Amino acid sequence: MRKPIIAGNWKMNKTPEEAKALVTELKPLVKDANCDVVVCVPAVNFAAVKEAAKGSKIKLGAENVHWAKSGAYTGELSADMLKACGVEYVIIGHSERRQYFGETDKTVNQRVLAAVEAGLKVIMCVGENKEEREAGYTDALVEYQTLIGLNGLTKEQVAKVIIAYEPVWAIGTGLTATDEQANETIGVIRAAVARKYGKGTANKVRIQYGGSMNPKNVKGLMAQPEIDGGLIGGASLKAPDFSLVVNYDK
Ligand SMILES: O=C[C@H](O)COP(=O)(O)O
16 A cells, blocks of 8 residues: 655745744644645745644655756755755656756656655656647656656665656646546556556555645545545645645545
């Protein structure tokens, strides 16, 4: 059985003061969660979140990581820097990074290798845009993104990676993939992992759905056999909403 994982992705939101308030409010609301609970936050909020989350189930995540150990990469953060700040999880290859910051499958892979090597838990994002879905390329695209992203990892390392399937057309739009659509594409991703790394490995990989997941649709999505959690944007910015998603099984 794979343990579900619900992760918030705050994106470019919240000051440290607001971060502290949100996590302080969230703490008691998620104390009985049956899943792993993570908040991936802007780096300026690491210290505030770490402090506020003390003694709770809430784990700290980052929204990106660079592949180099150190060097002349203005504005970037290394895996060791994240670890030194108490970060446990890191999102890699989010569609907004791919769309606005020139992230490619190759750089996603470089970041995944560096993060895994440093001992961070990776949440690697894949997903098709509207045109790609309409043209019938969804399966081929997510398979490709998944296998390139994981390239160079051992089976044991792959088993620990979390994959987030996020159809780009469902992000921040209020449109959600249907429960069946999300389940089917996540099944395609798992089958691709199984072909390359074996069924045993694929059955251990946790695959989240992301894209307008919220308190209203979480139960249906989480009832699907292939869906092991969610990567939540908008609904992670308010403690009551995020806690309802986290407590989807209650
Ligand atoms: O990383 C989270 C996703 O981009 C989903 O964002 P959303 O829940 O606001 O659609």
